[in-house]
Every structure is written in C-alpha cells, then in structure tokens.
Amino acid sequence: MSREATVRGAAVLGPRASGPWSRRVAALLAVAGAVVVLVPLAWMVSTSFKPESQVFRTPLEWIPSQPRPQNYSEAVTLIPFWRYFLNSMIVAVPVVVGTVLSSVAVAYAFARMRAPGLRWLFLLVLAGIMLPGEVTLVPSFLLFKTLGWVGTYLPLIVPAWLGGGAFNIFLLRQYFLTIPREQEEAARVDGHGFLSILMRVIIPQSWPAISVVAAFQFVGVWNDFVGPLLYLSDQDEYTLPLGLAFYRDIYSTQWAHLMAASALALLPCVLVFFLAQKAFTEGVVLTGRR
Numbered sequence: 001m002s003r004e005a006t007v008r009g010a011a012v013l014g015p016r017a018s019g020p021w022s023r024r025v026a027a028l029l030a031v032a033g034a035v036v037v038l039v040p041l042a043w044m045v046s047t048s049f050k051p052e053s054q055v056f057r058t059p060l061e062w063i064p065s066q067p068r069p070q071n072y073s074e075a076v077t078l079i080p081f082w083r084y085f086l087n088s089m090i091v092a093v094p095v096v097v098g099t100v101l102s103s104v105a106v107a108y109a110f111a112r113m114r115a116p117g118l119r120w121l122f123l124l125v126l127a128g129i130m131l132p133g134e135v136t137l138v139p140s141f142l143l144f145k146t147l148g149w150v151g152t153y154l155p156l157i158v159p160a161w162l163g164g165g166a167f168n169i170f171l172l173r174q175y176f177l178t179i180p181r182e183q184e185e186a187a188r189v190d191g192h193g194f195l196s197i198l199m200r201v202i203i204p205q206s207w208p209a210i211s212v213v214a215a216f217q218f219v220g221v222w223n224d225f226v227g228p229l230l231y232l233s234d235q236d237e238y239t240l241p242l243g244l245a246f247y248r249d250i251y252s253t254q255w256a257h258l259m260a261a262s263a264l265a266l267l268p269c270v271l272v273f274f275l276a277q278k279a280f281t282e283g284v285v286l287t288g289r290r
Contacts, residue, residue, distance in 0.1 A: 042062065043060075043062075044259045044262055044263060045259075045263055046061070046062050046063070046064065047255060047256060047259040048071055048072070048256060048259040048260035048262075048263050049064045049067040049068060049069060049071060049256075049260075050064045050066075050067070050068065050071075050256050051064075051066060051068055051256065052254065052255065052256050054066070055255045055256055056255075068256070071256050071257055071259075071260040072260045072263075072264065074257060074260075075247075075257040075258075075260040075261040075264070076261070076264070078246075078247070078254070078257055079243055079246045079247070079261075080236075080243070081240075081243065081261060081264070083236065083243075084238055084239060084240045084242070084243030085240055085265070087237055087238060087239045087240075088222055088239040088240045088241075090153065091153055091156050091157060091221060091228075091239055092218055092221045092222050094157045094160070095156065095157055095160040095217060095218075095221045096160075096214050096217050096218050096221070098157065098158075098160035098161035098164070099160045099161075099164045099165060099168060099213065099214070099217045100164070100210055100213060100214050100217075101161070101164075102160070102161050102162060102163050102164040103163065103164025103165060103168040103169050103172055103213060104164075104172060104198070104203065104206075104210065105198070106163055106164060106169050107164075107168075107169045107170075107171075107172035107173040107176055108172075108173075108176055108198050108202060110122050110125075110169065110173045111172075111173045111176035111177050112176070112181075112184070122173075125166050125169055125170070126166060126170060127166075128166035129166045129167050129170065137226075137230065140155070140159075141155075141230060141231075144231065149231075150231055150233075151231070151232065151233045151234065152231070153232075153237070155227070155230075155231045156221075156224075156227050156228065156231060160217075164213075165217075168213045168216075168217070171209060171212065171213060172206070172209055172210070172213060175206055175208075175209035176202060176206065179201075179202060179205055179206070183201050184197050184201055184202075187200065187201050211276045212276065214276070215272050215273065215275075215276040218268075218269070218272050219269050219272065219273075222240070222265075222268060222269055223241060223269070224239070224241060225241040225242065228241065228242050229242060240265045241265075244258060244261055244262060244265065247261065
C-alpha cells in the first residue's frame with residue numbers, strides 16, 4: 001500500500017475512530033453542566049424539609065435527619081401565598097398571549113412582506129436585543145406615570161401586546177423563513193389572504209417555535225422581580241417574587257419556609273417546561289428535515 005493511500009485511509013478512519021470519544025466528552029460535559037444546575041435546586045428542596053435550626057448545620061445534610069414537611073403548609077400561611085400566586089397568573093397569562101400574538105404577526109411581516117426600508121427596520125429591531133433593559137426603566141416609568149398606569153398591572157401587560165420583544169421576533173422570523181414559499185403561493189391561488197395564510201399555513205407549522213417563545217416568556221414574567229417592584233404599590237397586588245421577600249426581615253430570614261415557598265413557586269415553570277419539551281424536540285426534528 002502506498003503512503004498516499006495510507007494517509008487517505010487514516011483521514012477517513014480518523015473521525016470515525018474519534019467519534020465515540022467525542023460523544024463521551026460531550027456526555028461528560030452535559031453531566032457536569034446538569035450537576036452545576038441541579039445542585040442549587042437540590043439544596044433548595046433539602047432545605048425546605050429542614051427545621052430552621054438545621055439549615056446551616058455543617059457538615060451539610062442533603063437528607064434531613066428530622067424532616068419537617070409541615071414547612072410547606074406553614075409557608076403558605078405565613079404570607080398570602082396563594083393570593084400572590086393568583087396575581088402572578090393574572091400578569092403572566094395575558095403577557096404570554098400578547099407576546100405570542102404580536103410577535104407572530106410582526107415576525108411574519110418581516111419574513112414575507114417586501115417594502116422599502118423593511119430590512120433596515122429589522123436591523124433596528126435587532127439592535128433592541130443588545131439594549132440592556134435597565135436603560136429603558138426610567139423613560140418607561142415616566143411614560144406610564146404620565147398615563148396614570150403606575151399602581152396597576154397595565155405597565156406589566158400592555159407592552160407585551162406591542163410587538164412581543166425583539167428576540168421573539170427574530171426567533172420566529174428565522175423559523176418562518178424555513179417554511180417553503182410554495183405553500184403560501186398555493187394558498188394564495190386558492191383565494192386566501194394575508195391573515196388566512198398566516199392562520200392556516202404558517203402557524204400550524206410553527207408550533208415548536210411558538211411554544212419556545214411562550215415558554216421562555218412565561219418563565220421570564222413569572223420570575224420577574226424588578227417590574228412589579230417598580231410599578232406595584234399595593235401589597236395585595238404583589239406577585240410571587242415580591243411576596244417571597246416577606247420571609248425576610250431586617251433581623252432574620254426564615255430560610256426553611258422561604259425554600260418551601262420557592263419550591264412551590266417553581267412548579268408552574270417546571271410544568272411549562274415539560275409541556276413544551278415535546279415541541280422543542282419536534283422543532284429540532286423538523287428543522288433537520290428541511
């Protein structure tokens with residue numbers, strides 16, 4: 001066998017030989033990342049079952065020797081937990097609906113419409129992704145104060161219906177571009193208009209991307225602390241992130257009850273993730289087939 005043939009054979013066999021090792025390294029990195037993410041969650045759940053005197057005992061006990069499941073029942077009575085839970089739902093549901101509807105409409109316009117300066121307008125929208133949210137806090141507050149909306153849920157809900165956010169628009173536009181134009185042209189020949197094509201052709205094929213937008217938006221709004229802190233003044237209207245702060249005072253913090261309430265507050269986000277997990281998988285499969 002010639003030297004050139006040997007080199008060519010090694011070049012062909014090299015990636016295959018290194019394939020299992022690369023998969024093992026990727027698996028190890030995935031496991032390491034999962035451990036980093038899950039350790040704080042495990043500490044939260046473990047602490048939620050501990051007596052207050054054992055929270056910071058060393059060495060750390062991951063499984064409490066004297067578990068107190070009543071921490072959960074006490075946590076929801078020390079503060080109006082379910083009222084704050086309902087307030088969070090009152091904010092999160094309209095925000096998710098408004099974000100999905102508005103971002104789908106804007107993204108479809110950017111993906112399919114043709115107009116002078118539309119590309120530059122899209123670049124301007126993309127620039128909004130790089131703009132920190134803290135930069136807009138003061139002008140937004142002054143605007144909502146002028147409108148008389150401070151002290152209500154309107155500043156938290158209405159902006160979601162006015163575009164849906166730059167990142168969501170970008171994500172959906174890129175997904176819409178993968179849908180063949182021939183389908184829309186066939187629908188247009190059948191007499192369908194812009195809105196009908198969006199509802200009958202685009203949205204049914206875009207549920208994976210739409211589910212991602214809805215899930216990310218729900219988690220972001222559910223965990224939002226700054227927005228409600230800035231615009232809400234009545235404690236009866238507080239959302240869960242603000243309500244959890246009542247487990248802390250100037251002298252001490254009820255860590256066991258705080259962790260129990262935090263675990264309960266985390267459940268909707270976990271539920272949303274598992275409901276959207278199938279859509280995530282379908283999105284990867286469909287994208288790979290196109």
